[in-house]
Amino acid sequence: xxxxxxxxxxxxxxxxxxITINCSYSVGISALHxxxxxxxGGIVSLFMLSSGKKKHGRLIATINIQExxxxxxxxxxxxxxxxxxICAVLLAYSGAGSYQLTFGKGTKLSVIP
Amino acid sequence: EADIYQTPRYLVIGTGKxxxxxxxxxxxxDKMYWYQQDPGMELHLIHYSYGVNSTEKGDLSSxxxxxxxxxxxxxxxxxxxxxxxTSQYLCASSEYTGFxxxxxxxxxxxxxx
Numbered sequence: 001x002x003x004x005x006x007x008x009x010x011x012x013x014x015x016x017x018x019i020t021i022n023c024s025y026s027v028g029i030s031a032l033h034x035x036x037x038x039x040x041g042g043i044v045s046l047f048m049l050s051s052g053k054k055k056h057g058r059l060i061a062t063i064n065i066q067e068x069x070x071x072x073x074x075x076x077x078x079x080x081x082x083x084x085x086i087c088a089v090l091l092a093y094s095g096a097g098s099y100q101l102t103f104g105k106g107t108k109l110s111v112i113p
Numbered sequence: 114e115a116d117i118y119q120t121p122r123y124l125v126i127g128t129g130k131x132x133x134x135x136x137x138x139x140x141x142x143d144k145m146y147w148y149q150q151d152p153g154m155e156l157h158l159i160h161y162s163y164g165v166n167s168t169e170k171g172d173l174s175s176x177x178x179x180x181x182x183x184x185x186x187x188x189x190x191x192x193x194x195x196x197x198x199t200s201q202y203l204c205a206s207s208e209y210t211g212f213x214x215x216x217x218x219x220x221x222x223x224x225x226x
Contacts, residue, residue: 002155004155033215035217040122040219040220042217042218042219042220043203043205043217043218043220044217045215045216045217048215086155086156088156101156101158103155103156103157104155105153105154105155106155
């Protein structure tokens with residue numbers, strides 16, 4: 001069982017819709033990342049969270065440490081938001097491997113005009 | 114725009130060939146990483162480096178090797194490519210501990226025939 005679970009696996013939305021992607025993890029973490037992977041494979045780091053909430057443009061990321069859960073929201077979705085969104089956590093006990101992220105499988109988002 | 118580059122973007126090569134995937138960053142980051150991603154699956158760390166002359170294996174066993182002779186350059190080599198090496202390889206770098214700000218390359222999609 002993967003330590004990082006994302007839902008949904010696939011998501012199709014109409015342009016303009018509000019989108020939520022969820023990430024749950026089962027172990028203690030020191031940080032959580034949301035990444036965006038474009039169809040060509042390139043990855044962009046969207047957010048790094050250790051508590052609370054962050055906002056960048058139409059993207060909002062929240063994290064609840066007690067519930068081991070994070071959400072990525074996209075407001076007023078647009079076709080250019082179509083991508084795979086990946087949740088990744090930095091495990092708190094990583095020790096010598098403290099740079100090792102554990103990744104979810106990703107959520108494939110398609111926004112239709 | 115992230116200053117981390119991978120070449121080639123796509124590579125189709127025959128079994129038994131030696132290949133080197135290039136990764137360079139111009140940000141002066143000490144920490145660099147190689148990830149492997151099979152289609153529809155999560156990324157797995159295969160190698161990382163804390164700085165020049167420092168390389169470590171990641172959580173996923175890989176037959177590839179890496180070197181870090183210069184800060185900006187972190188090439189990955191497969192001495193004898195096999196079809197099981199067919200995958201996408203992503204390079205990343207970060208300045209701070211805990212992946213506070215990570216930059217990813219565009220990836221190299223490798224097919225071994």
